[in-house]
Amino acid sequence: MKDLVLSLIAEGGALAGVPFSLAAPLVMVAFGALVVFGFVLPIAGITSWLERRVWARIQSRIGPNRVGPQGFLQWLADGLKNLLKEDIIPSAADKWLFSLAPYLVVVGFIATFAAVPFTSSLIIADLNIGILYITAVTGIVVVGVLMAGWSSNNKWSLLGGIRSAAQIVSYEIPAGLSVFPIVLLTGTLSMQGIIRAQGWAPWDWFFFYNPFTFAAFFVFFVAALAEGNRTPFDIPEAESELVAGFCTEYSGMRYLLFFLEEWGNLYVIGAIVTTLFLGGWQVPAFTDNPMLLAVAQFGTFFLKAYFFVFVAMWVRATLPRVRVDQLMTVCWKYMVPIAIVNMLGTAAWMLFVPETLGRLVQFGMTGLGAVVVVVFFRRVRFHLRRANLKPSDYYYSPII
Amino acid sequence: MSLGGFDVQVLRENGFATEEMTLNMGPQHPSTHGVLRFVVRADGEVMTEAVPDVGYLHRSIEKIAEKVGYHGFMPYTDRVDYVAAMPCNQGWAMVCEKLAGIEVPRRAEYCRVIACEFNRISSHLIAVGTMGMDIGAFTPFTHALREREHINDLLEELCGARLTFNYMRIGGVAWDLPPDFAEKGLAYIDRFEPLIDEYNALISFNKIYKERLINVAVITGEEAINYNLVGPNLRGSGVDFDVRRDIPYSIYPELQFDVPVGHGEEGTLGDCFDRYMVRIREIQESCKIIRQCLQQIPEGSVLAKIPRKFKPPVGDAYVRIESARGDMGWYCVSDGSEYPYRVKVRTGSFTATSIIEQVSRGLMIADLITVVASFDLVAPEIDR
Numbered sequence: 001m002k003d004l005v006l007s008l009i010a011e012g013g014a015l016a017g018v019p020f021s022l023a024a025p026l027v028m029v030a031f032g033a034l035v036v037f038g039f040v041l042p043i044a045g046i047t048s049w050l051e052r053r054v055w056a057r058i059q060s061r062i063g064p065n066r067v068g069p070q071g072f073l074q075w076l077a078d079g080l081k082n083l084l085k086e087d088i089i090p091s092a093a094d095k096w097l098f099s100l101a102p103y104l105v106v107v108g109f110i111a112t113f114a115a116v117p118f119t120s121s122l123i124i125a126d127l128n129i130g131i132l133y134i135t136a137v138t139g140i141v142v143v144g145v146l147m148a149g150w151s152s153n154n155k156w157s158l159l160g161g162i163r164s165a166a167q168i169v170s171y172e173i174p175a176g177l178s179v180f181p182i183v184l185l186t187g188t189l190s191m192q193g194i195i196r197a198q199g200w201a202p203w204d205w206f207f208f209y210n211p212f213t214f215a216a217f218f219v220f221f222v223a224a225l226a227e228g229n230r231t232p233f234d235i236p237e238a239e240s241e242l243v244a245g246f247c248t249e250y251s252g253m254r255y256l257l258f259f260l261e262e263w264g265n266l267y268v269i270g271a272i273v274t275t276l277f278l279g280g281w282q283v284p285a286f287t288d289n290p291m292l293l294a295v296a297q298f299g300t301f302f303l304k305a306y307f308f309v310f311v312a313m314w315v316r317a318t319l320p321r322v323r324v325d326q327l328m329t330v331c332w333k334y335m336v337p338i339a340i341v342n343m344l345g346t347a348a349w350m351l352f353v354p355e356t357l358g359r360l361v362q363f364g365m366t367g368l369g370a371v372v373v374v375v376f377f378r379r380v381r382f383h384l385r386r387a388n389l390k391p392s393d394y395y396y397s398p399i400i
Numbered sequence: 401m402s403l404g405g406f407d408v409q410v411l412r413e414n415g416f417a418t419e420e421m422t423l424n425m426g427p428q429h430p431s432t433h434g435v436l437r438f439v440v441r442a443d444g445e446v447m448t449e450a451v452p453d454v455g456y457l458h459r460s461i462e463k464i465a466e467k468v469g470y471h472g473f474m475p476y477t478d479r480v481d482y483v484a485a486m487p488c489n490q491g492w493a494m495v496c497e498k499l500a501g502i503e504v505p506r507r508a509e510y511c512r513v514i515a516c517e518f519n520r521i522s523s524h525l526i527a528v529g530t531m532g533m534d535i536g537a538f539t540p541f542t543h544a545l546r547e548r549e550h551i552n553d554l555l556e557e558l559c560g561a562r563l564t565f566n567y568m569r570i571g572g573v574a575w576d577l578p579p580d581f582a583e584k585g586l587a588y589i590d591r592f593e594p595l596i597d598e599y600n601a602l603i604s605f606n607k608i609y610k611e612r613l614i615n616v617a618v619i620t621g622e623e624a625i626n627y628n629l630v631g632p633n634l635r636g637s638g639v640d641f642d643v644r645r646d647i648p649y650s651i652y653p654e655l656q657f658d659v660p661v662g663h664g665e666e667g668t669l670g671d672c673f674d675r676y677m678v679r680i681r682e683i684q685e686s687c688k689i690i691r692q693c694l695q696q697i698p699e700g701s702v703l704a705k706i707p708r709k710f711k712p713p714v715g716d717a718y719v720r721i722e723s724a725r726g727d728m729g730w731y732c733v734s735d736g737s738e739y740p741y742r743v744k745v746r747t748g749s750f751t752a753t754s755i756i757e758q759v760s761r762g763l764m765i766a767d768l769i770t771v772v773a774s775f776d777l778v779a780p781e782i783d784r
Contacts, residue, residue, distance in 0.1 A: 320612065323764060
């Protein structure tokens with residue numbers, strides 16, 4: 001980012017003559033706005049559409065297909081509708097906190113994009129405390145949710161807010177502990193530094209580095225789902241129990257902002273997982289053209305991150321919701337100990353396992369992973385074939 | 401009064417308990433199955449009491465019977481329990497036939513049993529589907545409802561309606577089976593039976609799902625009898641009683657079927673999981689019954705000769721049938737006129753509501769939803 005600013009204010013640049021101290025914030029704000037309006041908001045919206053379509057396919061329904069091709073513009077229609085709706089503030093609510101809460105939630109989520117990389121050069125700020133910063137700003141979300149639950153002056157909202165506080169605060173611990181093995185291995189907190197420590201090949205990813213980082217990936221992903229209020233951990237808004245949880249009293253755009261956070265946060269989860277465990281934007285150096293390389297890097301990173309968005313949708317469509325006490329049990333009795341073992345195990349691995357053995361383990365685990373993927377897709381194919389019967393076999397079924 | 405280590409009394413003695421909160425769950429709450437209201441007193445997430453408040457769907461159906469006559473009351477019986485309307489039809493038809501001593505043609509009895517068992521499957525599909533939805537999984541619900549749609553299609557061919565059937569008449573049924581109904585029905589059953597295993601794989605034996613159901617709201621057999629639970633709720637507690645087998649009516653004695661009983665297969669006998677699994681197994685048994693009926697159905701008329709002005713002799717009659725929600729009692733007093741003197745319907749959901757207050761103590765708020773779903777409460781059946 002600094003190079004970009006320097007090139008802009010150099011002789012012949014677009015901002016020639018502007019002092020660096022003024023140009024730097026200007027460029028950063030402009031780029032931030034570009035990211036927020038050009039990437040974050042559309043991605044949250046498109047995720048909402050895709051989730052509804054994926055859900056519908058899994059549930060043998062059709063899903064939204066009216067607005068635009070395949071219903072693709074449904075998210076725009078929903079956004080417009082919610083913008084035009086009346087913004088109701090209950091008379092018994094704490095007006096200021098009630099109005100502020102959704103913005104706090106959205107700020108907590110959009111601020112993470114400051115440190116989320118897109119390509120090797122495209123990142124708003126490659127902070128030297130990148131992953132720590134992301135973990136920290138995500139914590140703002142819980143304040144917003146708690147505020148929403150409290151200020152609504154509704155008992156269901158209050159229960160939702162309290163549940164959310166307990167859940168997010170608890171699950172930040174296994175999530176944070178699962179980041180430690182990676183930080184130990186790379187010796188840096190910077191997002192770009194972590195990606196640079198990995199390679200483009202799967203055996204160079206930290207996912208397959210050793211059994212402990214492999215386990216850490218799952219602990220982190222589950223904890224991230226819980227932090228993002230996703231099923232099976234969506235108890236703060238558990239619609240069958242708490243009506244709509246902390247957003248019961250919200251309407252219009254304020255209501256939508258909570259869901260904007262939820263859907264957008266899916267991408268953030270995917271991006272962090274990709275950065276930490278799956279080699280980020282690393283691609284083989286197939287060309288010298290920096291532009292082409294950047295596109296390939298962006299595509300790689302985006303596809304990897306969005307795969308996890310899809311996994312989250314898939315999990316949500318499959319699993320029921322855990323109960324509050326079970327949620328806490330899972331966190332404190334299983335995930336935190338496992339995360340601590342992962343951390344100590346990785347440290348021990350670094351100390352005691354020689355390089356050649358480590359390489360062998362990497363290759364072996366990658367092979368095992370490939371076998372698992374092949375077996376999985378064979379099972380999927382088996383079920384698809386079994387379901388794909390001739391019309392005469394489904395005499396009475398127009399749907400399947 | 402404790403669950404998962406949450407004992408309100410112990411919490412309170414140790415000074416951890418805080419102020420109790422009164423929550424109003426319903427009548428407009430996403431998962432109270434219609435308009436049912438609970439006044440919940442909760443200490444945080446742990447309930448100390450959940451008192452059901454019924455009456456939001458009262459339509460005084462039994463009183464209406466006194467004004468519309470015997471034939472005219474048949475469509476109203478659909479509304480007693482609209483999720484399983486066929487057994488209600490059958491109950492009213494049977495009580496009138498018992499009053500007047502009418503013999504129903506054999507073919508009509510088969511038609512009734514086929515319709516009732518199809519309706520039992522569709523009702524249980526709603527029960528197990530909404531169970532999944534209340535636990536937070538939406539996919540099982542849509543899959544269950546997809547299968548139910550096919551049953552609705554079949555029943556629509558049978559009587560022209562998909563929910564409130566008005567299919568049966570005093571002395572038989574309104575219409576004979578359509579020409580290719582047996583073929584279609586058997587084809588459907590053949591396709592549907594393996595799907596039950598798929599459904600079980602999807603949700604019933606899911607780890608999270610089992611954790612939510614096992615050992616929640618345990619009701620012993622004795623308690624179940626004392627609180628007058630019926631049907632799958634009673635059998636889920638291990639009491640082996642089914643009206644179809646033990647107080648036989650219609651053609652049930654001629655049919656081969658088992659009565660599934662809960663036996664605490666995953667946790668304690670009489671927990672939510674047992675009640676749930678009894679329903680899944682009953683769907684399989686109903687498939688068996690339908691298959692037998694469609695293969696054995698005799699030829700003949702489907703409606704006995706009944707006068708248009710139906711005037712049963714003075715007297716009273718009570719019949720018990722096994723509705724989808726269990727033992728349903730129909731009581732009718734005749735004074736010899738065209739109109740019943742008094743009608744009373746005894747339904748399973750109403751009695752199941754009475755035990756909720758007792759079993760919900762010490763459970764968490766999320767469990768109340770599970771308990772309500774496991775009883776398969778249908779609000780119109782509670783209030784009538």
